[in-house]
Amino acid sequence: MSLSDLNLRIQYRSDNEYNIVKDFYIPTLSQAITYKRAVGFFSSSALSNLASGISELIKRNGRMKLIVSERLTESDIEAIKLGYKKRENVLEESMMNNFHEPSSILEEERLNYLANLIANNRLDIKVAIIENKLDMAMYHEKIGIIIDEYGNKVAFTGSLNESEFAYEQNFESIDVYCSWKNETELERAKLKELNFDSMWNDETRNLKIYNFPEAVKRKILRYRKNSVRSEMELISKNRIINESIEQAKPVYPEWFKIRDYQKEAISKWRENKFIGLLNMATGTGKTLTALSAVKELSDCIINEPLLVIIVCPYTHLVEQWKDDVISFNISPIIAYSNSDYKNWEKSLEKLIYRLDLEVITFGCVLTTNSTYKSANFQNLINTYDKNILLVIDEAHNAGAYEFKKVLLPKIRYRLALSATPARHFDDEGTKELSNYFGGEIYSFDLKRAIDDGFLTKYYYYPEIISLTDDERKEYAELSKKIAKAMALSKKNKSKSLEMLLIKRARILASAENKLTKLRELMKDQKDTYYNLVYCGAVNFIDHGKSVKQIDKVCEILGSEFDMKVAKFTSEESSDERKKIIQNYKDGESLQVIVAIKCLDEGVNIPSIRNAYILASSSNPREFIQRRGRVLRKFEGKDYAYIYDFIVLPRERSEIPLLTPDEIKCDKSMIKREFDRVEEFAKLAQNKNRALIELDPILEYYNLFE
Template identity: 30%
Template sequence: MLKDCEWSIDRDYKTGSENEPMQFYLEGLANSSEFHLLLGYFSSAAINLLSIGFATFISKGGKMRMVINHLLSEKDKAVVEKGLNENPNKVFDLTDIVTLGRILDEYDTHFFECLAYLIAEKRIEIKVVKPKNGRGIAHYKSGVFTDGENSIAYKASCNFTLRGLSENLEELEAFLSWENGRSNKLIKKQMRIIDNYFAENDDSVEYLSASDIEIAIRDRFGNKDLDELIVQESQLLKKKVSLINNGRLKQTILKLHKEIDKVIHNPRFPNNGTPRTYQVEAYQNWVTNDYKGIFAMATGTGKTITSLNCLLEDYKKENSYKAIILVPTTALLEQWKKECAKFNFKNVITVSSKEKWEDKLAFFNTASKLIDTSYIVIVTYASLSRDKFQSFFKQLPKETLLIADETHNLGSQGLLKILPTIHLEKRIGLSATPHRKFDEAGNTAIEEFFNDKSPYIVSYSMKQALENGFLCQYTYFPHIVKLTEEEMKRYKEISLQLLRMGLFDEKGNFKSSPEIEKKLLERKRIIHKATNKIDAFQKILNDEFKQRKNLKYTLVYVPEGVEANFEYNDFIEETEDENKLINEYTRVVSNTDDSVMVKQFTSNSTNREGVLINYEKGITHVLTSMKCLDEGVDVPRSELAIFCASTGNPRQFIQRRGRVLRLHKDKIHATIHDLVVIPEVSNNESTFEMEKSLVRKELERVVDFANLAMNKTETYNSLKDVLDQYNLNLNDI
């Protein structure tokens, strides 16, 4: 913080003295969150000179505003123009101080690319001004540092250039907000001037675009102060090295290097930020609940970050961290690994059937018994239950934190038997939909394991996520699809058989038996594979293509062979019948227009990460999938989704909707089309009440989607005929 720094006793900084202007800037950059500059001349060479301070400032999330003169060097003009007019595709890791410092220290092409990126991302905002009526040039040399609580302003004789900060006999006077009223008045005045320039309220200047910047040429502008605007790169390093003879400056630079070293090695919240209020409360609730609990959080609300923040808080207490993270798919192994890296967690080991993990885990297991070694193990549910992994798992210290992503998977038959044997005492379960449909035994086991039950210690609904801007708003269009005559005939035959088998007991409750289950699945298969879905799907594609002129960022959920009651995990593959279905729907997409590029995203797809990257970039326009985009996979660029699968499983359709509603900077809202197959049954038919009950269940999904949609009323009106046919009321559903 600014108040903790050792500022010059007389608040003066002079070139060649113990207190160099460079010293002032380094202290200010390293201890503030905002930097506001009023400049006469500006040269990016000054950023290079202060590279270690700038790297620290930017990596901590610092933002900078500059009002600059219209005269720049050729290279500086190019970088400002690029930054203001473009959004560079290149991405820099601004949390990596070492790499960033190196970039800002080299003053080569990479240096200018980094500056352009920072300008484009509005981490450095620039307002270019030119005085009117030829009244000389704007020659301000002042600025304000602030840390959110305190501020320091300064007035200087030196320009924000290499020569101004390092070579000329220049001086700078500082004003500290906590010292006296005069300082505060000056700071407020400086901020008013800067704010007026950025609001373009000062009529004494013209406000120029980047293209209007003039290049400073020595022969044209013979002012000595302009020399450094065209400074030769070869001169830069020599000048910089010669500065470090100042003892106090050396001490400050060494101090910053130590701070950087600490940042490199220690875990921290991503982007040097802080957790949101609900994430802090989640940690507190978890601790209060004996370090156990379920985080029932909608997609997009940060389940991963919330759970890793608990590990971070534990690390702050223990000075080490140990965790095992359970995930349903191999795709999520890498996704979690990236999230761990954002927290600067090291020694992350991934475990799946495709990797050689034994030696790494054996080493850290052994080392942790000798020294306080930190590590994180990310393992698929499929590998968790295998004997080879269990032999290592049982040796993990009991204080290891267990995080179960998509925690409902723990209720599957293959994993239920393991739960009582798990010795780890700290536990977090993550899921947007923790409840397992038709599986009270699995639900009870999960709740007991995490010492938690609905409404859970952490609960964040999709409604809250939409209202608070964590998910994007959407429009929803259900499309009623009818069965063909042949399909309807077979559907009725099975319905009559179910009626004779006694589908419901005397109290109207559903009866389950292997025979009934078999018949229900056979009938459900007719709904899933309904022939008329293809025509409805093709019409939606044609209409959307006509409106959008392309089908970029479209997800298609293809009907599965049948909606099964098992949990999805990594070893479930599409059947031969399902592969035929996905091929058929993929062909329909391809036939929409020659320009449409479509890819399948299935268990058989090779280079799935590459497929998602090309989709994100818009190279691949449409992804057709069946099961692989249900849990956890991030596809935030998705704008249009077509649900061709008639799923009645709340978890499945909630997970799928969540995939589509992820936020993206170039995305305004999402559109969802949903194919709803409703069998036409007469009121006089003996199976009417049975069908009415099942149609009502089908419409639960539709109502759930419609209630949170932007076009709720329009959606309800489109269902009127179906509701009338079955004497159903949406409010009851």
């Protein structure tokens, strides 16, 4: 089939019986390999408008060239004339200011179309400004040329009130010229393409062409998703066209089938008057359970307005939640302190105003802990007195002192999610968190998740290493100072005691012999994939220089063993992390991810099979989260393998020769390490074998219960 097989009209208008998107853009772009488009006013709404139908172009691996323009203010033009600002900088600032959060699900999906074309180098964009000796103005012309594989061309021109309002109202009128119909139409189609190509090559009199600002391009790329949904499918379901983001009610995605334990958890929450804490093992679908709970509550109070506030500890978790939230037919306001979302306050204020007037009955905002706690956010939600559902992910963080102050009593509906709700060394914070959320109403532990086949079975190998002489001496000296400080501080930990404890913990985390053990384990694993190495955020001295443990690990695996390695830390951007995860998943491009704490909570990399844990931690939340990262289900992954680096104060051969004082000094350290071993080993396939090597050590230190 080709363009010439389509029954196209000579004109399409938004006010007649023919739908421009369904009857023109989608059919023509279904046959296109090239799409050239020039429009006037630039805004996110305008981008969405011009992206109509290009889901079909993407399917055919087609290419697009786009020319946009920008309205400059008098002050902008004056600044350029006087030389205060460069034209390129003014254009970038102006276009960034005109890029707002999408106002509908369809608008967001169309931005996804453009983002996918950009990411795959199939879309080029330029900016046109009218320039002459007297002034600068906005380019107004609107033309398009669609070309199929046989050389057939459809050219169209349109008249549109070039304003942001006009685009938001989605009114268009276009005249159409088809190259195969007759000589006149062929000449007109050729002329339109010639005009476009002249502009593109900066050969049009009084018109200056600039490169599209990289900052705006990055902003568009933020809307890229892993897949592209057919626009025709969306329209046929009547779910999206002109539907306000705030009006979308939650529905289950077609791909999602709620599990029995998730139904059970939601039932318990409903019975507890929609308040409660869900203690669910990492990898069992807390996010989808929570969104199913949001749907349940929304269905129960269908005639009342509901504001859903979802709070995550980190920005990368917000972005991860965002995809799942959207899949439930909810388009959230994204609120955190990032320039990409700088208009979130206005959007939230508008949403609250409309909910308050009951113009709409559902709205959702997705934010971070720090933004939720901010005065600006709190001031906005304090103006709203109707129904609020507060959902807090990784809720153990909400027990911190600053967070507790914004757990508002007026919030009627509450849902807390955590695999590790108890706060380490903070019984008071744990208690207050439990009280606010009405206690733990449902638990789905790791054993049940493994036994029921929702998580992967695993083998556990405690790898024993010892401190060097220098490390052991420093550890002993610090232990003495800690004992004295604890005797003085009695009930409350002083700052000095806290610093001593941190310093001692770092000795274990950065133990030099961990790298020796890693070399020993990895020397026969050079050809393996799906490896993860957890490092501590610590430095150690290497040839007289302070070196980060993570950098040294990368050097060993990458330079010494010639493995394909990538770091995954807070220093990598969101886009870089996504690329790392994708390369890791394909089982060819990347063999090892070397990570620190940013993988502890929420990051989803189910393909991990072999985990090497160098980061010694006595905090159950941290080591339980780390295990959970490794046990997610993945195709072809029958078992996971965990290698845990256990630090002893000294070589095992020296233990029988210790004095009582030395045993006392070593004992607390070994007890903390063994608590982790016991936790990991109890559900492992090789439980007894994993523990047997430690038996003589525990016996020497009298640590058997």
